[in-house]
Amino acid sequence: xxxxxxxxxxxxxxxxxxxxxxxxxxxxxxxxxxxxxxxxxxxxxxxxxxxxxxxxxxxxxxxxxxxxxxxxxxxxxxxxxxxxxxxxxxxxxxxxxxxxxxxxxxxxxxxxxxxxxxxxxxxxxxxxxxxxxxxxxxxxxxxxxxxxxxxxxxxxxxxxxxxxxxxxxxxxxxxxxxxxxxxxxxxxxxxxxxxxxxxxxxxxxxxxxxxxxxxxxxxxxxxxxxxxxxxxxxxxxxxxxxxxxxxxxxxxxxxx
Amino acid sequence: xxxxxxxxxxxxxxxxxxxxxxxxxxxxxxxxxxxxxxxxxxxxxxxxxxxxxxxxxxxxxxxxxxxxxxxxxxxxxxxxxxxxxxxxxxxxxxxxxxxxxxxxxxxxxxxxxxxxxxxxxxxxxxxxxxxxxxxxxxxxxxxxxxxxxxxxxxxxxxxxxxxxxxxxxxxxxxxxxxxxxxxxxxxxxxxxxxxxxxxxxxxxxxxxxxxxxxxxxxxxxxxxxxxxxxxxxxxxxxxxxxxxxxxxxxxxxxxx
DNA sequence: TTTCTTCTGCGCGATAATCGCGCACCAAAG
DNA sequence: CTTTGGTGCGCGATTATCGCGCAGAAGAAA
Numbered sequence: 207x208x209x210x211x212x213x214x215x216x217x218x219x220x221x222x223x224x225x226x227x228x229x230x231x232x233x234x235x236x237x238x239x240x241x242x243x244x245x246x247x248x249x250x251x252x253x254x255x256x257x258x259x260x261x262x263x264x265x266x267x268x269x270x271x272x273x274x275x276x277x278x279x280x281x282x283x284x285x286x287x288x289x290x291x292x293x294x295x296x297x298x299x300x301x302x303x304x305x306x307x308x309x310x311x312x313x314x315x316x317x318x319x320x321x322x323x324x325x326x327x328x329x330x331x332x333x334x335x336x337x338x339x340x341x342x343x344x345x346x347x348x349x350x351x352x353x354x355x356x357x358x359x360x361x362x363x364x365x366x367x368x369x370x371x372x373x374x375x376x377x378x379x380x381x382x383x384x385x386x387x388x389x390x391x392x393x394x395x396x397x398x399x400x401x402x403x404x405x406x407x408x409x410x411x412x413x414x415x416x417x418x419x420x421x422x423x424x425x426x427x428x429x430x431x432x433x434x435x436x437x438x439x440x441x442x443x444x445x446x447x448x449x450x451x452x453x454x455x456x457x458x459x460x461x462x
Numbered sequence: 463x464x465x466x467x468x469x470x471x472x473x474x475x476x477x478x479x480x481x482x483x484x485x486x487x488x489x490x491x492x493x494x495x496x497x498x499x500x501x502x503x504x505x506x507x508x509x510x511x512x513x514x515x516x517x518x519x520x521x522x523x524x525x526x527x528x529x530x531x532x533x534x535x536x537x538x539x540x541x542x543x544x545x546x547x548x549x550x551x552x553x554x555x556x557x558x559x560x561x562x563x564x565x566x567x568x569x570x571x572x573x574x575x576x577x578x579x580x581x582x583x584x585x586x587x588x589x590x591x592x593x594x595x596x597x598x599x600x601x602x603x604x605x606x607x608x609x610x611x612x613x614x615x616x617x618x619x620x621x622x623x624x625x626x627x628x629x630x631x632x633x634x635x636x637x638x639x640x641x642x643x644x645x646x647x648x649x650x651x652x653x654x655x656x657x658x659x660x661x662x663x664x665x666x667x668x669x670x671x672x673x674x675x676x677x678x679x680x681x682x683x684x685x686x687x688x689x690x691x692x693x694x695x696x697x698x699x700x701x702x703x704x705x706x707x708x709x710x711x712x713x714x715x716x717x718x
Numbered sequence: 719t720t721t722c723t724t725c726t727g728c729g730c731g732a733t734a735a736t737c738g739c740g741c742a743c744c745a746a747a748g
Numbered sequence: 749c750t751t752t753g754g755t756g757c758g759c760g761a762t763t764a765t766c767g768c769g770c771a772g773a774a775g776a777a778a
Contacts (some may be wrong), residue, residue, distance in 0.1 A: 216757085219517040220735070221765075222476030223636035226521065229540050242725060245520035253767055256726080261475040265482065266576070275723080277544040279573045279580050284485050285541025286600065288533040317535045320522070324535050344542065474729085476764070477736075500756060509738055529754080694761080 218401075221258075225249055229267070229281060235447030236395060240273040273292050277397050294418075294426055295327045301429065301454035309418055309447055312435040315418075316352035317426070319344070321355040321368055326427065348388050349406040351413030352430035358395035359425045365392060380405040401428075402440060408437045412443055416451045418458050429454050471637050472691055477499075477514075482516050485523070494530040524579045530659060543632075550682055550714075551583045555708035557685065563584030564601040565703055572608035573682070574588055574598070577624055579609040582683070604644050604668040605633055606687035607669030614651035615673050615681045636661035645671060656704060657684075658696060666691045674714050 212260055231247045232239060239247070241256035248255065257284060259275045266280045289295050295315065312330035316323050319457040322344045330399035347353030347368070352375035374383040382388055393399035404412045438446075487503045495503070497512035502512060509681045515531045545551050553572065553717060558569035570587035572579050578600045590715045603609030603624070613621060630639040638644055651657035660668045672688035687703055694702075 211663065216736085217513045217516045218520070218735090219477050219481065219514055221475050222481035222514060222517050223521060225475065225478035225481065226523070226540065230543050232543045232547040234546045238723070248706070251767055252725095253728090254765080257473045257765080258475055258478060260473045261478050264474070265479060277547055277581060278575065279548075281544045281573045281598070282541045282580055282582070283575075284482065285538045287486050288490045288535060288537045291488040291490060291533055292535075317537045319534070319539070321579055326535060326538070342653065344539070384607060473766085474764090496754070505736055509754095511735080513736080628777090 210306065214445075222398055224254070224372065225246070225262065227315050228255060229277070230260070232277050237326060244275065244451050273370060274379050274435065289326075292326075297458065298327050298418075298429065298454075299329065302327060302329035303455065305429070305431055305447075306448050308450060309431055309454050310435060311431050313351060313429065314430045316350070316356070316415075316428050318353075318356050321347060321371060323350055323356070325352075345407070346372065346375075346381045346411065348372065348374065348379060348391075349400040349403070350430065351403040351415035352428040354391050354395050355401035355415040355417045355428040355430070356425060358392050358401065359419070365389070379407050380409075388403055400444070402444060404435065406442065412440070414444060414447045414451065416455050418449075419457055469583050480504070481514050481518065482512065484511060485518070485533070488533050494532045498529055500531065532646075545582075548625075549584075553714065554583050554674075554685065554710075555585065557713065558583060558585035561685070561687055561703075561706045561710065564688055564706055565689060567687045569685065569687045570608060572606070572612070572671075572684050572686060573621045574603065574609075574612050577603060579603050579606055579612070579629060581608075595611050600630075601663065602628065604628065604630060604647075605637060605659070606686065607657040607659040607671035608684040610647045610651050610657035610659060611671040611673045611684040611686070612681060614648050614657060615675070634665050636665075638662065656700070656707065657686075658700060660696065661693065668696070669717070670700060670707065672711045674711055677715060 227248045228244055228250070231244050236243070236247065242252050242257055244250075245252040245255035245261060250258075259270070260270060265274065267278060268275045269278050270276075302315060305311075305313040306329045306377040312328065314325050315327040316325050323346070325343050325345075345353070345354065347357055357368065360368070368382075369385055369388065374385075374388070375381075376383050382391065391401065399416065401415045402412065406413075410433050412433050413430050414433070415428045416427050417425055417427050418427050418429060429451055431451065433443055434449065435443075471579050483504045484500055486507070487500050492499070492503065497515055499509050500515060501508040501636035506514075515524060515526070519526050519531065523534060524531045526532075536585075552570040559566075560572060562585045565664075568584065570581050571583040572581050572650040574580075575628050579602070582601050598683075603610070605615055611622065616624070624642055625644065630641075630644070631637075632639050638647065647657065647659065655672065657671045658668065668689050668691050669682045670689070673681060674683045674685060675681050685707055687707065689699055689703065
């Protein structure tokens with residue numbers, strides 16, 4: 207938790223915050239926005255919103271037909287700055303490769319942002335799920351093994367606040383939607399050092415994950431693998447997958 | 463080319479531009495920046511840079527130990543806003559899946575941003591290359607088949623200006639570094655409707671790509687597939703890959 | 719046709735947000 | 749002990765930003 211380090215109010219650049227808010231106002235339900243709708247979505251006045259959008263347009267981050275505005279792939283530069291500068295996503299790639307090839311599923315490296323899981327790196331053809339997580343996707347931490355693995359590294363207090371903020375919505379008929387259920391998942395993961403979740407997000411899919419820490423014990427993320435459930439028992443799957451995950455865990459421990 | 467639509471200078475939000483410039487100042491060679499170094503890299507004064515960084519920190523986009531600043535995965539939200547709002551990256555995914563599974567390589571969907579290629583969607587385990595393109599990567603258009611495929615849709619004038627801006631640096635011993643060579647690639651691609659490039663970026667790797675257009679003929683991107691060269695001839699590879707690529711091309715044509 | 723509504727586009731005057739100088743301070747290196 | 753390179757911050761100047769308010773366009777409804 208990067209607790210806010212006391213910000214002098216003179217050090218606050220309002221314009222930057224608004225601009226970023228406007229970029230984030232675009233989403234799948236609102237892929238194209240007029241200046242007015244963007245204003246409503248962000249709570250900024252229409253005139254100001256328009257000025258920001260036009261600035262973004264001039265910078266190449268959005269395009270416009272005069273009426274509507276939409277994001278261009280250039281905004282990926284911003285995210286790319288992260289991929290580029292964070293060593294972990296790259297260091298982790300060969301491990302994901304080995305895991306996905308050996309186990310025949312899809313391997314991910316995920317991190318926590320606020321209360322959601324973000325999938326940062328991925329390897330493996332997603333033949334099992336018709337979609338799988340797209341890179342950069344953000345999902346609630348409670349419905350993927352990586353999320354549970356990372357939550358299991360937090361203090362009980364932090365988990366309490368997490369639970370209080372979170373609405374538990376079911377994705378499949380098997381999704382755990384009770385607080386106690388989630389707590390049990392987390393406790394299991396803490397005890398065993400890995401998380402296993404089944405059919406929480408998609409039917410017939412099982413996820414197994416281990417948290418990744420620095421040598422100082424600071425949590426940096428989690429490696430997870432999605433496997434089709436087939437006829438394999440949970441135990442067999444763990445037996446098969448865990449050694450590989452652990453190996454990656456230790457290897458990454460050594461490099462940071 | 464989204465030509466700048468005459469920006470009233472009062473509609474220019476300087477703060478937003480600076481903030482984004484600072485985010486982009488982080489890179490693999492400079493993953494962690496002090497306020498001073500960030501200032502030097504962006505050309506903004508140190509004091510201002512520091513204020514922007516602290517604002518970003520407060521917003522959760524960067525973290526800091528007091529001295530150094532580094533990006534957090536939250537910046538992925540910005541890129542994600544694009545993935546989320548652009549329908550193409552998602553519509554394209556099932557096709558990439560089929561291509562990578564059938565051909566045994568890695569399939570990409572790429573777009574042009576300015577003069578570079580950005581890889582927007584990807585499917586397939588990259589067993590052939592030890593890295594492959596990471597999602598969001600940006601590479602010069604002349605060294606990947608997707609880039610040539612997209613350039614082949616441009617007017618001769620545009621290609622001229624592209625060539626004049628671009629310095630042709632070799633990545634492998636086989637990289638084409640002459641203007642005529644590039645023009646030949648482009649012309650071939652325009653003629654045949656697909657691009658094929660060999661060992662331009664990595665040894666023993668071949669790329670085949672087709673441009674993707676809307677029904678109105680507007681270029682939206684390209685689908686490409688990276689294949690290990692093995693003992694397969696170029697002709698055999700094209701014969702094998704092209705039908706799948708074409709199929710995806712037509713399918714996507716129909717949906718937009 | 720008229721009348722609403724909803725959008726853009728822009729000028730303007732007010733003001734508060736942003737700027738960068740300049741100084742104190744700290745730590746590491748020579 | 750000096751130099752170098754960094755942070756942190758107060759302050760006064762200024763200019764960048766704000767949002768009101770109006771004109772105009774485009775569409776929908778009556």
